[in-house]
Amino acid sequence: MSRVPPAVEAAAASRAAQLHASDARYARQRTLREFGPASQASLAAARVLIVGTGGLGSPSALYLTAAGVGTIGLVDEDVVDASNLHRQLLYGTSDVGRPKLEAAAARLRDVNPLVQVITHETRFRAVNAHALVADYDLVIDGTDNFPARYAINDACVARGIPFVYGSVSRFEGQVSVFGVKDKPCYRCLFPDAPPPGTVPTCAEEGVLGVLPGLIGLMQATEAIKWCTGIGELLAGRLLLYDALVQRTREVALPRNAACRSCGDAAQAARAAGQVEEPVLSQDTTPTALAARLAAGDAPVLLDVREPWEHALAALPASVLVPLGTLQQRTPSLDPHAEYVVYCHHGGRSAMAAEWLRRQGFARVANLEGGIDAWSREVDASIARY
Numbered sequence: 498m499s500r501v502p503p504a505v506e507a508a509a510a511s512r513a514a515q516l517h518a519s520d521a522r523y524a525r526q527r528t529l530r531e532f533g534p535a536s537q538a539s540l541a542a543a544r545v546l547i548v549g550t551g552g553l554g555s556p557s558a559l560y561l562t563a564a565g566v567g568t569i570g571l572v573d574e575d576v577v578d579a580s581n582l583h584r585q586l587l588y589g590t591s592d593v594g595r596p597k598l599e600a601a602a603a604r605l606r607d608v609n610p611l612v613q614v615i616t617h618e619t620r621f622r623a624v625n626a627h628a629l630v631a632d633y634d635l636v637i638d639g640t641d642n643f644p645a646r647y648a649i650n651d652a653c654v655a656r657g658i659p660f661v662y663g664s665v666s667r668f669e670g671q672v673s674v675f676g677v678k679d680k681p682c683y684r685c686l687f688p689d690a691p692p693p694g695t696v697p698t699c700a701e702e703g704v705l706g707v708l709p710g711l712i713g714l715m716q717a718t719e720a721i722k723w724c725t726g727i728g729e730l731l732a733g734r735l736l737l738y739d740a741l742v743q744r745t746r747e748v749a750l751p752r753n754a755a756c757r758s759c760g761d762a763a764q765a766a767r768a769a770g771q772v773e774e775p776v777l778s779q780d781t782t783p784t785a786l787a788a789r790l791a792a793g794d795a796p797v798l799l800d801v802r803e804p805w806e807h808a809l810a811a812l813p814a815s816v817l818v819p820l821g822t823l824q825q826r827t828p829s830l831d832p833h834a835e836y837v838v839y840c841h842h843g844g845r846s847a848m849a850a851e852w853l854r855r856q857g858f859a860r861v862a863n864l865e866g867g868i869d870a871w872s873r874e875v876d877a878s879i880a881r882y
């Protein structure tokens with residue numbers, strides 16, 4: 498990436514701020530006594546990273562762009578699927594099959610051309626978390642998996658960047674703001690990810706289309722409050738929403754002084770300059786794995802998909818252990834062996850790999866992009882589905 502001289506960058510930022518300040522599109526919120534031109538200027542200067550442009554990320558991105566957050570970063574690597582459309586309103590029917598970030602950036606630039614939209618086409622994980630959050634003031638957690646959520650938490654806490662958490666399932670949702678100084682983080686609430694297969698995903702369990710819309714907008718609301726300093730943040734509080742009875746509840750969250758991420762010892766270590774190294778990548782790409790296999794290396798290839806998927810397409814000589822059965826079957830696996838875990842796109846296998854590492858398996862790699870990437874990059878004779 499080419500570097501822009503600081504003076505040029507400052508002049509561009511100042512021009513952008515002037516454009517934002519005078520634009521008629523913000524008239525209704527500028528009129529608010531509690532908001533005013535000063536808050537509009539704060540939004541114009543703010544940089545917000547939205548991790549995941551799905552059900553939660555869609556409303557967050559649309560409304561934060563419309564509200565005039567100066568810089569919006571988006572992280573995703575999926576393509577638009579027809580099953581996304583009932584809740585991911587960043588995309589239309591004509592976008593099916595298109596990379597999400599390409600469609601999202603086009604839509605957001607139309608919503609508000611004053612906003613700078615930056616796309617990061619990748620999967621958010623521990624190894625790239627620090628680099629991705631470093632240039633932003635606030636992060637919106639729009640992820641649907643635990644490895645990404647813990648990676649957001651740990652990187653944000655280490656760098657003193659707050660993040661707005663949201664999650665949905667069936668008819669219920671949760672929101673909170675984590676990583677604010679002296680307030681709890683996500684690990685204070687849940688120290689570790691649950692064993693794989695014990696918490697069903699939206700894909701398995703379903704979600705009412707409006708649910709991520711509601712929760713995503715609550716996240717956007719907290720982001721605007723944090724950027725402008727108005728109101729009282731949802732930090733140290735967990736908001737629970739139940740759509741079926743149209744009721745919210747609130748739970749007070751204490752900070753855990755022994756938390757691995759934000760606890761006293763972790764803070765002291767950071768203050769003493771013991772910079773945490775991001776977790777080293779233990780993932781592998783299809784081409785890297787293919788080269789190893791061709792050279793005679795033989796890690797155990799662990800397929801954590803469902804039996805019907807394994808029957809459709811599988812890597813040669815791989816062992817099938819569906820994610821939902823992994824916890825039960827872990828004792829029968831050799832902890833000293835080397836594993837490459839794979840699934841369809843790399844999400845389930847990331848959870849499985851993290852679980853195995855936590856059980857003391859030292860040599861576990863996730864196959865990035867799953868068997869789908871393998872089919873695209875290494876062996877086109879493997880069926881895609």
Ligand SMILES: [Zn+2]
Binds near residue numbers: 684753759760
């Ligand atoms: Zn914590």
